């Protein structure tokens with residue numbers, strides 16, 4: 001059940017996701033986003049919202065969780081290939097999606113929309129993050145679909161790394177090019193595995209056969225499931241997780 005806050009407020013956001021490998025857009029990982037907010041005039045009050053719900057259906061996914069000002073947010077995803085169809089009727093398609101779980105849709109319908117839908121398309125990229133007199137940090141230098149929700153951490157990590165590099169430059173330890181190219185290489189080494197993983201996930205399509213087989217092996221193995229979830233929590237890199245030296249013993253246990 002979605003618990004609405006003590007003021008009965010409820011927020012909904014909708015996203016359209018797309019992977020980096022769509023036929024139409026081979027070099028980009030992009031998504032569209034939309035949002036609506038609901039004030040739950042008619043939903044029973046259930047105290048402060050305290051948990052997250054996630055629903056995955058073919059080519060669709062959505063989640064509900066607490067957000068600002070005591071509101072509950074519902075995040076909805078569609079594939080980019082269906083973006084035009086979605087845009088033709090955002091509210092209708094929003095509820096059509098939620099109807100895949102009628103009980104959930106019913107709870108949202110019982111609320112009152114407080115804001116308009118909004119949307120945006122965001123291409124994925126890894127840019128060279130420096131040049132004569134300039135550096136890029138955060139989304140300006142590197143962006144991936146927010147489906148794995150790691151952009152804020154990425155931006156802090158980037159800022160920290162660039163600050164260290166510039167400190168080296170200004171204290172005379174390294175040249176600008178040496179310090180920034182080291183930052184560039186370290187950034188790419190760190191983010192490429194999750195960039196690839198995210199791009200695949202953002203397509204909202206069934207995983208490739210080998211991944212499906214692996215997920216089948218992971219299912220029921222608590223240590224392996226915990227490790228897999230750690231990828232999304234950014235406490236483990238996909239490169240580390242998918243290393244046979246790590247996963248092999250875990251699955252054999």
Ligand SMILES: Cc1cc2nc3c(=O)[nH]c(=O)nc-3n(C[C@H](O)[C@H](O)[C@H](O)COP(=O)(O)OP(=O)(O)OC[C@H]3O[C@@H](n4cnc5c(N)ncnc54)[C@H](O)[C@@H]3O)c2cc1C
Nearest residue numbers: 015033122137138139140146148149150151152153154155
């Ligand atoms: C729909 C969506 C959902 C997301 N969900 C999550 C999530 O759950 N978790 C997560 O970690 N990340 C999430 N992200 C990603 C995260 O928001 C970004 O990765 C992060 O905000 C990047 O921080 P940043 O400082 O690099 O850029 P931004 O947060 O975009 O900040 C850049 C700022 O610069 C300003 N600016 C731009 N141009 C100029 C200019 N010429 N002059 C002055 N100011 C300018 C902009 O207005 C903006 O305020 C999401 C992104 C989107 C789009």
